[in-house]
Amino acid sequence: MLRFLTAGESHGPCLIATIEGIPANLPFDNVALNAELRRRQGGYGRGARMRLEQDHAEVLAGVRHGKTLGSPITLRIENKDWANWQERMSAAPVAEPPEAVTRARPGHADFTGAIKYHQDDIRNVIERSSSRETAARVAVGGVCRQFLAQFGIAVHSHVLAIGPVGDPAAPRDLGPAAWHDDFWARVEASPVRCADADLTAQMIAHIDRIRKAGDTAGGIFEVVATGVPIGLGSYSQWDRRLGARLGQALLSIPSSKGVEIGGCGTAAQPGSQVHDVLRHDAAGWSHLTNNAGGIEGGISNGEPIVARVALKPIPTLAHPLPSVDLATGENIDTSRYERSDVCVVPAGGVVGEAMLAIVLADALLEKFGGDSLEEVRAHVAATSEL
Template sequence: MASVYGNVLHLSIFGQSHSPAIGCSLDGIPAGIPVDMERLQAFLNRRAPGRSGTATARREGDIPEIIAGVTDGYTNGAPIAAIIRNTNTRSRDYDELRRIPRPGHADYPAQVKYRGFQDVAGGGHFSGRLTAPLCIAGGIALQALETKGIRIAAHIANLGPEGIPDTALNNLELDETQLKAILSNPLPCIDAQAAEHMHACILEAKNNLDSVGGVVECAAYGVPAGLGDPMFDGIENRIARIAFGIPAVKGIDFGAGFSAAYLRGSQNNDAYRMVEDRVAPQTNNAGGILGGITTGMPIVWQMAVKPTPSIGMPQHSVDLAAGEDADLVVHGRHDPCIVPRAVPVAEAACALALLDAMLENPVLDLANPNVCKANTVR
């Protein structure tokens, strides 16, 4: 099914942008995992709309209602079910989009596939609004992974047509200073000056009734070696599959990514050395994955996020009812840049992919402090 993800964990997301509620179910998660609702709410707030001038004016509380699967602050072994109620919708802004589709949006292919029965309000189930329940499940997965010493962080790597860069995440080890900076700066960046430049770039696009995109970098620290499978169930495959479910994501790469194509093997290969009794790659161009299997180094990947297609300036489109060319001015409340709000979504997607892989892998043994056993997440 298109809205279901996972091999052992089964995540299902439901709802539309303007439906009474959106939500998720998460089946296969073990009992006994602590769920801190205050931390979960803080995580959801990082993605929520209406929190700054760089985001849509639609303001939603995004308060998760856990209706099953958690008892007294712990998972109880039953499927987790959760909803978020939509409270600030303005569906009339989308009335004409069934007839005149937005360039760059799913309006036209959805019209062809669903023959006009799709919900166009707010983008229906093609909307980035559906990343809110993804973050409920991902926020719980993040807390589960932390009990095994795995930390995940993301930031805006670069943004806008000129590619405003941020400092890269440390790809060899976790740097607490970097993680604190991401949460404290006006935009989720490591460098405060980069955050200021990005903020100005987004506001300029907004003032011009336009939008900008960017790249989100995500890293997972503390992931043991030996996780994942070759061919079609590699860690890259698992992360890419869920990351491409995030609206506006148009590209994924790992480690050196496409840049590796321009290196010699002597430059791209991560040389090994022994550190005490542990194999330690000296660099991490592989992004912590070889042959689909984790190397024990941080997993580092990036996702390219396109500019928001709903912009206020006139655009060329077609009138599907009249069968003729038409111009479109999009009304409503839209993000001039979705990249800042996509940062926690990348963390959620990565956490779900890794937790699913850990639960599926029976080889990892808790007796070894450097690895984790799949079916004993407590």
């Protein structure tokens, strides 16, 4: 129902995103969209690039007088660093090409991309495999978030662990009462997007230690969507399952190595401790717990959707690992360092929010679709839950 493409190199002139399928007449708030872009740039552990860029989405198409038109929406985010890279990233041939990048960083796309695309300059790989691309996804997610807000759906994220700090497996309430404004205010105020002040201090200390050691840190963030209606997604085919769609979207975030939906470690517990008892009263449907993370049978069950994502430590190390020089085939003692982040788990969470918003907007349109906001609203209002 909803599709989008992004384009752009990390040090090219800009990133572009085109979104198709957002209904007409959705009020479009560019200030709120840019606030999302700024959230992605933050988080303790980011590098110098994020201090240089001040991401801002310019609307090139699909919006008029503050409302969407139902036509494709195109957004452009300028790369301020382009000014320093015009010659090196020139689309036209240059008289003196810059020295090729040939030492592959373990853990990045350098080796796989160079072999796959038959490149003798790794620069041609890393310009697109760089996570700068996620700025465009956050812009797309920002539009989806504004659409979801029309139906009372909100999307958030918080950090559970950075390196060994934090206990992501600790049993917690994942139901609606857990996700209140005060919790999210504490997350937004924390430099590592963690609601717990003690853990925040320990995470910051860990990032400082890791930075000093010339190393990098991974971690785990959690994304949460509240206000999701019952009935998004389906068990009818493998690729319609909401959890499967969310899994793919979250695993598409660079560095993500694992996604878990709902309660922690449920595989190890007996069913009687895991399954969420269904209740019904005057207020409607509810469950006593939310170990399913809001999805049963591939369909949203009305509880908050909760998923955790494990990010590996980022690959660019100030003290680089051994590798191979792809130009000579020679084993070398150190690969290569270029300006880099040390820990991106808080920013990863903001990208995770965007991916969750995109999946939910798509699933909402699939069930209640319409060409205008008014039409989608009428379809939502006409749908009974038994």
